Amino acid sequence: MVGSVSRTSSPTSVALWGLVAAVFLWVAPGCDSDQNQKSGATAKAKGAEKAQKNQKPKPDTFRYALADDPETFDTAKMSGAPEGRVAFNVFEGLLTPAQTTKGAESTEDLVRPGVAKDWSVSDDGTTYTFNLRKDAKWSNGEPVTAEDFVYAWKRVLTPGFDADYVQLLWVLKNGQAYSEGEIDDFSKVGVEAVDAQTLKVELSHPTPYFLELVAFYTFFPQPKDVIEEHGDNWTDSKHIVSNGPYLLENYTTQQHIKLKKNPDYWNADEVSIPKAELRIIKDRNAVVNAFQAGDLHWTGAGLPIAQVSSLVMRDDYVREPMLGTYYYRINVTDEDSPLANPKVRKALSLAIDRRSIVKLTMKGLYEVPKGFVPSNLSGYESTAETEFNISKAKKLLKEAGYPNGEGFPKTAVLYNTDKNHKVVAANIQNMWSKNLGIEVELVNTEWKTYLERVDNLNYEIARAGWIGDYNDPMTFLNLWVTGNGNNDTGWSNEEYDSLIQEAKRESDREKRKKLLQKAEAILLEEGPVIPIYEYSSNMLLDERIQGFKPHNRNIHLIKDLSFK
Amino acid sequence: MTRYILRRIVSSIFVLLVIVTASLWLTRQAPSNPCQKEKEANTCACMKTFKLDRPTFPVWFGQAVDPVEGCQFWEPESSFSLGPINMVGLSDWGDTQYFLYMEQLVQGDLGPSMRNQNRTVNELLGQALPYTLQLGFQALLLAIIIGIPAGMFAGLKQNTAADYTTMTVAMVGVAVPNFVLGPILILLFAKGQQGLGWFDPGGWDTFKDSILPTITLALYYAAYIARLTRGGILEMVRKDFVRTARAKGLKESTVVTRHTLKGTILPVVSYLGPAFAAMLTGSVVVEQIFNLPGIGTYFVESALNRDYNMVIGAVIIYSSLLVALNFVVDIAYTMIDPRVDYEDR
Numbered sequence: 001m002v003g004s005v006s007r008t009s010s011p012t013s014v015a016l017w018g019l020v021a022a023v024f025l026w027v028a029p030g031c032d033s034d035q036n037q038k039s040g041a042t043a044k045a046k047g048a049e050k051a052q053k054n055q056k057p058k059p060d061t062f063r064y065a066l067a068d069d070p071e072t073f074d075t076a077k078m079s080g081a082p083e084g085r086v087a088f089n090v091f092e093g094l095l096t097p098a099q100t101t102k103g104a105e106s107t108e109d110l111v112r113p114g115v116a117k118d119w120s121v122s123d124d125g126t127t128y129t130f131n132l133r134k135d136a137k138w139s140n141g142e143p144v145t146a147e148d149f150v151y152a153w154k155r156v157l158t159p160g161f162d163a164d165y166v167q168l169l170w171v172l173k174n175g176q177a178y179s180e181g182e183i184d185d186f187s188k189v190g191v192e193a194v195d196a197q198t199l200k201v202e203l204s205h206p207t208p209y210f211l212e213l214v215a216f217y218t219f220f221p222q223p224k225d226v227i228e229e230h231g232d233n234w235t236d237s238k239h240i241v242s243n244g245p246y247l248l249e250n251y252t253t254q255q256h257i258k259l260k261k262n263p264d265y266w267n268a269d270e271v272s273i274p275k276a277e278l279r280i281i282k283d284r285n286a287v288v289n290a291f292q293a294g295d296l297h298w299t300g301a302g303l304p305i306a307q308v309s310s311l312v313m314r315d316d317y318v319r320e321p322m323l324g325t326y327y328y329r330i331n332v333t334d335e336d337s338p339l340a341n342p343k344v345r346k347a348l349s350l351a352i353d354r355r356s357i358v359k360l361t362m363k364g365l366y367e368v369p370k371g372f373v374p375s376n377l378s379g380y381e382s383t384a385e386t387e388f389n390i391s392k393a394k395k396l397l398k399e400a401g402y403p404n405g406e407g408f409p410k411t412a413v414l415y416n417t418d419k420n421h422k423v424v425a426a427n428i429q430n431m432w433s434k435n436l437g438i439e440v441e442l443v444n445t446e447w448k449t450y451l452e453r454v455d456n457l458n459y460e461i462a463r464a465g466w467i468g469d470y471n472d473p474m475t476f477l478n479l480w481v482t483g484n485g486n487n488d489t490g491w492s493n494e495e496y497d498s499l500i501q502e503a504k505r506e507s508d509r510e511k512r513k514k515l516l517q518k519a520e521a522i523l524l525e526e527g528p529v530i531p532i533y534e535y536s537s538n539m540l541l542d543e544r545i546q547g548f549k550p551h552n553r554n555i556h557l558i559k560d561l562s563f564k
Numbered sequence: 565m566t567r568y569i570l571r572r573i574v575s576s577i578f579v580l581l582v583i584v585t586a587s588l589w590l591t592r593q594a595p596s597n598p599c600q601k602e603k604e605a606n607t608c609a610c611m612k613t614f615k616l617d618r619p620t621f622p623v624w625f626g627q628a629v630d631p632v633e634g635c636q637f638w639e640p641e642s643s644f645s646l647g648p649i650n651m652v653g654l655s656d657w658g659d660t661q662y663f664l665y666m667e668q669l670v671q672g673d674l675g676p677s678m679r680n681q682n683r684t685v686n687e688l689l690g691q692a693l694p695y696t697l698q699l700g701f702q703a704l705l706l707a708i709i710i711g712i713p714a715g716m717f718a719g720l721k722q723n724t725a726a727d728y729t730t731m732t733v734a735m736v737g738v739a740v741p742n743f744v745l746g747p748i749l750i751l752l753f754a755k756g757q758q759g760l761g762w763f764d765p766g767g768w769d770t771f772k773d774s775i776l777p778t779i780t781l782a783l784y785y786a787a788y789i790a791r792l793t794r795g796g797i798l799e800m801v802r803k804d805f806v807r808t809a810r811a812k813g814l815k816e817s818t819v820v821t822r823h824t825l826k827g828t829i830l831p832v833v834s835y836l837g838p839a840f841a842a843m844l845t846g847s848v849v850v851e852q853i854f855n856l857p858g859i860g861t862y863f864v865e866s867a868l869n870r871d872y873n874m875v876i877g878a879v880i881i882y883s884s885l886l887v888a889l890n891f892v893v894d895i896a897y898t899m900i901d902p903r904v905d906y907e908d909r
Binding site: 069071072074077079160161162163164165166167232233235236252253254255279281282283285286289290291292293294295446447448449451452453455484485486 | 594596601605688764765862
């Protein structure tokens with residue numbers, strides 16, 4: 001027996017070692033070829049960069065983090081923040097967002113010339129005429145003309161075209177009717193190329209924030225010939241034609257987007273940094289690690305809450321106000337629920353100590369809100385204010401038939417998975433329990449489930465956030481109009497609707513502001529929303545970077561930056 | 565043997581078919597869809613672009629697709645209802661999501677990504693797969709290089725201090741999860757941290773960037789292989805043929821390599837297949853910690869984003885790897901152990 005095993009051992013062991021060798025051989029060339037093909041070039045580039053770093057000259061590449069892969073580079077379709085980080089540098093609209101929103105008093109302060117060198121507005125505020133500069137060029141050498149804007153806007157408004165932000169273009173005369181297929185004739189829509197350098201725009205109502213809209217990517221021009229030639233693939237880095245201060249050089253999903261300076265940009269002389277690398281890093285802790293390792297000059301927005309108390313002590317910590325409100329929304333549609341009663345909703349709002357949430361729980365990272373419209377929005381201030389008043393809250397709750405919370409059914413607070421949301425919800429749960437005697441349970445779901453439940457009004461109270469699209473109260477207040485797709489509370493108030501409608505038609509800015517303030521007061525009194533805090537952007541920024549000024553929509557153009 | 569291989573191939577295809585069908589159904593059961601966004605967007609146009617405005621299968625219960633306000637969805641030319649069961653006419657079967665997907669799949673096309681617009685799943689996973697494979701291979705290799713010698717060392721010096729030390733380290737290796745080990749390694753060895761500053765904390769540009777992730781992924785398996793090897797050695801050294809080999813005066817090294825090791829290695833080899841599969845599919849966490857551009861990240865993200873095509877694409881790749889590796893291991897058995905035989909007799 002022993003002998004027989006011993007004799008057969010020879011062929012078996014050959015097979016065994018053969019297998020081990022095969023594994024080695026299989027792996028070794030795999031590694032090598034992979035390294036050579038994939039990383040040889042980048043390794044060399046990296047080595048060169050490192051050598052430069054040692055000599056301490058100015059870096060030639062500005063590196064910063066993107067929180068996710070952009071969904072698209074097509075400005076007509078896009079809607080998110082990572083997309084914007086690319087779009088604002090690679091393309092240019094009629095106007096460009098101002099370098100900072102600090103100290104801005106009106107829309108004119110929020111923009112600066114882009115493809116348009118100047119513009120004029122009619123007295124009633126509904127007709128805008130833009131004069132385009134002659135030296136604005138596409139990267140294929142063609143001039144940027146008024147027709148390119150008409151083409152882009154038409155594309156966005158085309159019924160069935162997958163444009164996330166199509167509703168922004170409904171400010172154009174007949175824009176909504178065309179995009180909903182009610183009229184077929186695009187010449188009836190309020191945009192016209194008078195000649196190659198003149199674009200005339202007619203609006204459906206006076207829109208004081210229109211200049212800021214025009215500086216937004218949905219309104220950017222698009223190269224007709226390129227799009228018609230390559231279809232949806234026109235944004236591939238080998239086809240894309242753009243007109244911004246930087247050009248898209250290369251995009252590797254999950255890794256990086258590389259930009260290089262556009263030598264043909266009309267203002268190329270003023271652009272200081274030759275290259276940029278946007279590194280896609282999804283995990284916030286990994287972003288901070290990369291920054292600390294010197295791989296990034298800017299973290300982009302959002303630091304991990306767990307590390308934040310040590311990060312805010314750093315010299316390179318930067319904070320800027322953000323045009324956004326963190327709030328709780330209440331489903332008012334269930335007649336049997338106490339939440340259908342405005343007094344209950346108001347009581348819930350009054351029982352929240354926002355100062356404690358912001359200062360203690362959120363470690364002072366955010367701001368105590370005044371109203372629903374953030375206080376950093378220029379040219380507007382909320383007249384109604386959120387307050388913390390337990391006795392008033394108790395009184396209201398008593399009037400509603402729930403003295404000291406007696407008989408108040410157990411209510412669910414819905415939030416999506418996030419440490420921030422969890423901490424805030426637990427705090428509010430505690431405050432409502434202590435101050436009003438109301439017990440709520442916390443329900444946590446992942447993002448998409450949360451979205452669907454909110455969208456279908458399948459919740460009682462839900463955490464929410466709203467980031468404004470432009471510096472005008474309308475972006476915050478239009479939400480709550482009856483039937484708005486983002487209302488998601490079922491709340492409807494005739495007086496509110498008519499105030500908003502009136503404000504839309506009003507061309508006098510002071511009167512308009514009064515109307516909006518009145519509307520906001522109703523919103524807060526009726527309480528389908530409970531503001532909790534105002535967002536701010538918390539970031540780390542290399543101290544060698546110059547020209548980085550606070551912007552409440554976190555728009556920072558690389559062309560404005562330079563290395564010290 | 566040929567018959568066996570053919571039979572395995574046919575059954576593998578059947579297994580994959582079941583997996584694809586089940587994943588297609590499961591992805592559609594998750595709440596929400598790829599087109600739903602925080603701010604009300606053009607959901608209707610998006611649903612139509614990806615043909616999500618039609619039934620998943622030709623037969624379904626209740627509502628086929630959640631309606632979108634003001635949106636005209638796809639309508640079959642004919643349909644039947646039998647109580648709660650609905651069905652489209654046979655002529656329209658080809659227009660249901662399942663058949664449209666299958667039609668693409670047989671051509672080797674995994675469809676467009678529903679999140680990264682204008683990119684196909686083939687393209688995205690094709691870019692990501694080499695990273696995941698290389699990470700898996702490196703980790704497997706490292707696990708073998710560390711695990712087998714360590715296990716032999718401990719087994720041959722049973723109940724000595726060397727044995728206890730090695731096995732304690734292995735126990736720690738098995739016990740520490742990679743989401744703890746990864747950050748610890750970053751803290752100790754990455755730039756910008758308090759430690760030695762040898763490596764970049766994330767990304768994958770050069771081979772050097774893959775070292776920390778490889779160690780993180782490999783350590784558990786190295787420890788497990790060490791324990792397996794040690795167990796095998798302990799069993800083998802007590803066998804009569806080993807005693808005989810020693811008795812006839814063979815050198816200790818010859819006894820170990822020629823007589824003991826081959827019996828020891830069998831459980832290890834049978835573990836390698838599942839272990840390698842687990843490394844490939846289990847690199848999800850490591851990829852996230854070190855920000856690596858592999859498949860794992862896509863798998864997790866796309867499930868959260870409801871990028872149906874991407875989820876199913878990743879599942880197909882993972883399950884194909886699993887099926888293929890199990891197959892390889894079964895064949896390898898017959899080569900190592902002649903007692904194993906798959907022939908029908």
